[in-house]
Amino acid sequence: MKKPLLSLFLGIFMCLTSQAQENYFFPGETFDPNVPSPSEFLGYKIGDWHTRYDLIVKYFEKLDELSEMASLKTIGYTHELRPKIILTIASKANMANLEEIRLTQLQLADPSQPKPDVSSMPSIIHQGYGVHGNEPSSAEAAMLTAYWLLASQSDLAKNLRDNAVVHFDPTVNPDGRDRHSHWANTNKGFPPVADPMDREHNEVWPGGRTNHYWFDLNRDWLPLAHPESQAKIAWYHTWYPNVTTDFHEMGTNSTYFFEPTKPYGSENPVVPRKNYDDINTRFAKYFSKYLDEIGSLYWTKEVFDNSYPGYGSTYPDIHGGLGLVFEQASSRGHLQSSQRGDISFEFTIRNHVRSSLATMEAALDNKDFMHDYLREFFETAVSEGAKDPAKNYVFGDEFDENRNRMFVQFLMDHQIKVYENTDDLSLGGYDFKKGKSWVVPTSQPQYRMVRTMFEEVTEFADSVFYDASTWTMAHAYGMPYAAGPSVKLGEQVTNNTPTPYEFPEGKAYAYLIDWSDYYAPKNAF
Template sequence: MMLKTRFTRTLKLGLLLAGAALCWHVAADERDQQAFYPEDVSFNAAIPTPEAFLQHPLGQHMARNDLMVAYLKLLAEKSDRVQYEVIARSHENRPIVTLTISSPENLARLEQIRQQHLALQQPGSKQQINDDMPVISWVNYGVHGGEVSSTDAAMPVAYHLAAAQGGQIERILQHSVILLTASFNPDGNSRESAWNWTFAANTPVTDRVSALHGSPWPSGRTNHYWFDLNRQWMMQQHPEPVGWVAKFHQWRPNMVADFHEMQSHKSYYFHPGAPDRVFPLIGKDAMALLSDVVQGPRDFMDSEARLYFNEESYDNFYIGKGATYPHLYGSLGILFEQASSAGLLDTPRGLLSFRDNIRTQYRVGIALLDSAVSKRQALLSFQRKFADATEQLAGDDKTKAYVFAVPGDEARAFHFLELLRRNQIEVKRLARDINVDGKTFLADNAYVVETNQPTYRMIKGMFERITQFENNTFYDVSGWTMPLAFGVDYAPLTSRSYKTAEKVEASFPAKPAPANAQVAYVFDWRNYYAPRALYRLLEAGYRPRVTTEPLGTNSDKGKVTLGRGSVVMPVGWQGGAEANALHKLMTKIAREDGIDVYAVGTSYTDSVGMDLGSNMMLEVNQPKVLLVIGEGVSQYDAGEVWHLLDKRMHMPVVLLHKDKLAWVNLNDYSHLIMVGGSYSDVADKTVQKIDGWVKDGGTVVGIRDGAKWAGQKLLDLSPVRISKGKLASAPRIDYADKEHAEAQDIIGGAIMAGDLDISHPLGYGYTQRLIASQRNTLLAFEPPKNPFATVVKIADKPLLSGFASEENQQQLAGKAMLVAEPKGKGAVILFTDNPNFRAYFYGTEKLFMNSLFFSGAFEKPRS
């Protein structure tokens, strides 16, 4: 039985099925009276509409994530065009579902299609582009869980593809394989939908100050740990992007459409973006083809006199986001942005409706899929040409490979190798030692990434340092050189004089159990998971100590030399702990934390450093951490701290809303962490309370704005006044140049060089003074009067990767990035850069961990 589906009939059916359920008013916006589904399309009545399944009209509420997932599963059961797959699970164990949709005939030969499609993308491919070769299109929704029309639009798009009848849908299905992912971020989506249901009303409230139109901190935009997952395509530090990027590489679609929302006063945007803000390795041919493909959405929007814009504001520069990452692999990434409304909202452009927003995203999506079929030959040919062009670029590049090493830290090396593998980059072992510009890379711990690979563009994107740009205005960060972020020693190789060994597969470096120690166990602080291991010991009630100088000793594995901050775990004097229990724990540390644990049979060291019983060994106390969160605090900065401590280091973190600072008993905690955000609402009485707690032995760790606040309020240390470069000196600038001129006076998410005091306790675990950190503010301090307090000084020539004007670089040079100042029995530690940025700055995370374990290890200078 066929059925003409119209809005009125759908609404009637939805209300009928709702029964005794609460029936809130559906927005009466003029556009809501338009047919939601195309009036000239018939639908299979055996397949339920989203409205029938949800028991409310689309747009009346935000669809609950669990019901959305159930509906997608039902479509796969009801339609022979649809296959259902869970490609990942979120931190909160919610499924991330992808539907594979095509004609039944195509689904029957799906693996053959996939293999042919991948073969087409090999350099010099002989694969023919036949009439029966489908275009591969991927539409994805809800990477920002608070962008409500994105997630909800997935349901009518999936319904249309599963149930529509007629010539257009038959053509789309015959000539396409469509991947549809309904919610990239189900945890954030669930937070947002709960808020939407809580504040929905019988009578629509269009005032933007109403609770419905603004979910509370941390909002639904982010995932469980408050990360923006749309910045994680290249980084993949969370299970959600690990799953969906693997799916991307399984297919390498011709087109990836990424649906979002933007501010409610805007209209509708889709790529191509600003022409002069495109990553250099994305060709103009890609942007031209993209513009052709989005003609379908343009035609639909024009047919209904809906306003939209292209080629402004948004860009294709940062290669780690969903609409740009695909371009590095020959796919067209296309961003769609819809003006946001969670209900019915008054805007400067008129009344905006959630239901109409869903309709627009749905109809644009179908128009795009239809357009991709029309451009099928061009899209398939582009991917073949892209592969050959990439091979040519690699062949012409003077850089033939990159060599890198992470001496003394196999766990960090593993995570870097894992990142490369997930991005389909092949790595080989270095077969013999080489010297590059005075630096020696040893074959036993060095690796080689050759540039002559199909993933050449991503390799260059990850390894190159770009500091010159056509346009200095950035939507996101401007520098992300991965070896710098991971703190990896690396160098480009411009000749083929190097020799490689076998291909490397990333595997965690689990270590064998140490022998039973007679006197002590020791391990090096350079290891990435050394803080996790130390916390295990403290949590178990042991009393480890830490070296203040390098340590050389004989062990069960021969002579070893360990750096400052190495952990010494005595067997005796542990309050009656049994030796067998300690050995089991040290074995667990070796295996699970990837740390070489050495068993030592004597306190006497006859080579380097102090004896094991030295009074110069530091006592270490178990950190008890308070992290300030809530309104006014950066959810991203706070989430990065929470994720690092909770997920990676297995350390408990007490999350404290800022307005609770006034009454919490700080004496129950050792550390108070204040990240970016605003703290102007912290009362003077609370400041005095925190100040007294620090003097009694507590430690405040400030990051970015938190560092500025703590420096001013607790140390009377004011940040450096950075003059606004060109804006300050220019007598007159044309208003048309305002955006570009203002861009010169910011740091565009760049990587900066610092000089690290590796002898300072906060520098333990580092062997080189040069350190790279992520900077997106002009915040810095003059070096304090205490000559030992500047732990990291910004380099004289600081810019390593990304954009910073010459004026800003000169003003920042020589200033303090990291300050550690004793105060009474406690300390105040100030990071003006973000050491935990987006969970991929492995190279600076140890600075932050040191601020927790070694905050009591430095003293004021003697007067």
């Protein structure tokens, strides 16, 4: 056989093989044969095994290697030193112009800057998966969705590549995912065992939900206690995505949940009603359409809430975007019986793939609307902050320098503007000394995050909460603070570093440590 014919034959064979392997997820689709499907790359059909995180990273590295439309970036590392990655997919033209696109998006989110022409701007979509490690279907869906976006020859995929920049975070919690994947794979039955009492479906404590230190990272977008969240938030503020997804799993006997969440009383008090009453409704129509097409059952509005700012689906709502939570009934293994029959791992993955595609189509169709909303969000933040009776929040601990600096840095990590206090002030029963206290004005683009840090919300329309009902971070730091009138602002803080003790060199029998300092226990032990 001549070489050109052989190449043609092999190309057609590879294309058909790829399509056959992923046909369950993308029936009838045509793909670029030069881009391997996840099944081709991994050597097993998606859903047959729980994919280890290092293999997910390797697959994304392969996409980055093969295509000019894909770019992989490491944004940080977990406690167990697994890389935190973001895969970005867009057209060649947009990839070549990516930094300008990013800066224009930041300009749109800054009301002090001229508003750019939103009609010429691509939609910025952030697909986030797997914050809970033992809710594993979403990370598999991340690989499939990235493959579809990069390789599909459909009109929708081409339109998305041309008019959107899509960022994939395949696993927010890599350490927990690998802990669960190891359990599910090593306890897998041959053939699969659907009995809920089987060992595969009942992982030992502490399970894979949490990270290395057993912390639930879906509560950490606000406190930023862990490197996974710190890296994620630092990256988030370099883009301000229009839409951010947050894929989860729930009990096996449920079906599928998408937003809106439970209305009135369960929403965060600083998020504009437009987000809940208009934008969520716009997007929900796409989710129902995509799930109807494959006959998957779903529900919405009945439970879950968006109250706590530290959720992955709420934090974006407080930054001019749309945060979306999805909940899929879990197979908690490879196959498990439920009230509606056996649920396979493959089935749970497919539902999340459908919602991923629906999200991108909805974001694209509402591109200009979401860009306009991003600018409107920050403009109204400044104007509402100017009308707030509390013109400033003053804070500071006279005796604990490092506690002060930790809190200042925390506010800055959330892009809140902080200024030096230049006068001695008495407010709210506290005395704030110049040089040892700071001022946060309310009239600033991050006004709604300022409220999140300092306001004390004690009354709610709905007494039923899924989770946290309080989050005033100034109290979490034990920080003295008070709301007050306009005060003189000193220099804006731009360089702020906590300073642990440095013990003097030379021989010593003992060291005396001032126990009022935040770092005292760390240095004593």
